Amino acid sequence: MADKIIIAVDKDLHLVTDEYDERDWSSDTTSVQSSLYQGLVEHGRKYQALKPDEYCFPADEKQFETYDAAHLVAVIADADQENPFFRSPVKPRNVLDIGTRKGTWAIDVADIFPETDVRGVDLFPPPISWVPPNCVLEVDDILQPWTYNEKFDLIHLRILACAFSPKETDKLMKQIYDNLEPGGWVEQMEIHPTIYCDDNSVPAGNILFDIGPRFDAAADKSGKPMNIIHTMRASIEKAGFVDVHERNVKWPIGPWPKDKILKELGAINLSHWLTGMEGYTMFLMTKFGDPEPWTETEVHVYNSQMRKELLNPRHHVYQRSKRVWARKPPADT
Template sequence: MSEDIIAPDTDLHFIKDNHDPQDWQSETTSIASSIYKGLVENGRKYQTLREQGSHVPSDEQMFETYEASHLLAFIIDSDKGNALFQAPVEKPKHILDIGTGNGTWAIDVADLFPDATVRGVDLFPPPVTWLPPNCILEVDDILQQWTWRDPFDLVHLRLLDAAFTPEETDHLYQQCYDHLQPGGWIEQLEMSSFIECDDGSAPNNSILFDWGHRLTTAANKAGRPLGIMRTFQGSIEKAGFVDIQTKDYKWPIGPWPRDKILKEVGSVNYQHWLIGMEGYGMWLLTKYGDPVPWTKEGVQVYVAKMRKELSNPRIHVYHRARRIWARKPVDEDWVKVEFSP
């Protein structure tokens, strides 16, 4: 992996075998420029680093979505001493944030642990103009071989649903395991795309209940299953992690809860859905929509109906989220297992 700040590893991912060796500077410059420009499709900008494409855009509207999701995850755990992660990591030296998005989590953690080096990695350049001196944001494909020299004390992942095939998912968790310190921690936060209602305030035929099914069908056709929230505990365990701990949430959509914290979470999450739905759905539905790929206009009309329904103050809906943290074993763990009576 590249160790340059916000720089793609062009040698690994872009230079073709038939390029002119005398023209490598102009080719590399052109490649870097294309990464920042991205690919515009259906009015949204997407990354160009991974050939298989990305199901979410990398544009300003999506960065606002990431900011809202970061804020609501922070608020809902604001009663904790550390609302950024739950793993019992003390005095970390090296932290990795996979799928860093706009880099907010990595920046906040770098501020919290000024003696640690915090790296955030994603497929597109984050919209930042200033970083703490101990925070490095990189553009790279996390599925490629990792070449960072220092093992990590914590690897953090968030909102990676439908980002990978099952085989890529297994490979990613193995990479995390192999590059953690013995006793180091992995932590991941994921949310469900299925909207739920417990009190009957939303009718059974509400379009809101259609959203999760639509996206799940499209993601399955794309070969990138949606629903990582139900499967990532098993994937983490399969990779060899121990001491797996889980925390489940209900994230309200809208300021309808009576609880002060949940009301604030609901307000932020409402904005998260309004801003983010088009980005979450456009690529999947225009390429793998059921029964045939949708048009851009069809997606926009669908999203407009979703927004109208969510804006109804009389309905009380939410979606689920799950946080998991787990530890890489140390030698003593294997001894305990081998010699336990």
């Protein structure tokens, strides 16, 4: 990718810092400028500064806490697997994590596969102080031409709703296909904010049933859909991938399930919702709220009502997640 920026990583200690200098650690990287760390501040939240208004959610400490909670929920949901981080049947040598955020997934995969090179890329610098020797986190626009020296055998994407337009998604999937080794794998995991209830413990008309459609309406107005959980398999197949697999999981919201693992998953997912409500709603609703953009106060009031209902222990609710993994054919035809 052109003008790729790598977070300042000491080649011996592998320390990541918000300090920078003009040294060039490799031929295709430059040091991070301090403005990327400062970001853009709106409504008291910090957003990435590499491509202003290009991403709907903040890039600050509270949002990274939200992403970590979602990461833990995803790991618990696959706790029955020897490797809970991806389902693709590959012991990877070269991995790319698109939308790495804090780099948690990339770091975990680098830890369990110490012989694997893992790269994480996102639009903003992650607030971390250390990465494993086999992990690099980069700040870059993934939609620009890729200039990696080697192809990958696993490219991972997760929770990228409201990140790309349909046209950009097609472009990204083509880039992924072109930059995978023959026989390499792509894997994407997504969630959606629509809330479901199977036992009628939540009455019809409750605000909990409102947020999914509101998110979809606002995201559609932005041109970057929220509901890619329903379209990502088709996008992967359209790019030419074969041997497509799909796994659908219900994520409880709250510790209401009787099953011990689901109870833990639900408790952490509730934290994910409570810490993430403001970050997930503020940009979308103040920019693209329906029928007109909301005020900051209106967003806070709405979120307060949502939190009250989410904390009701009588409400047995959940959201859906989906994981899709597919293979690039062994040889292009």
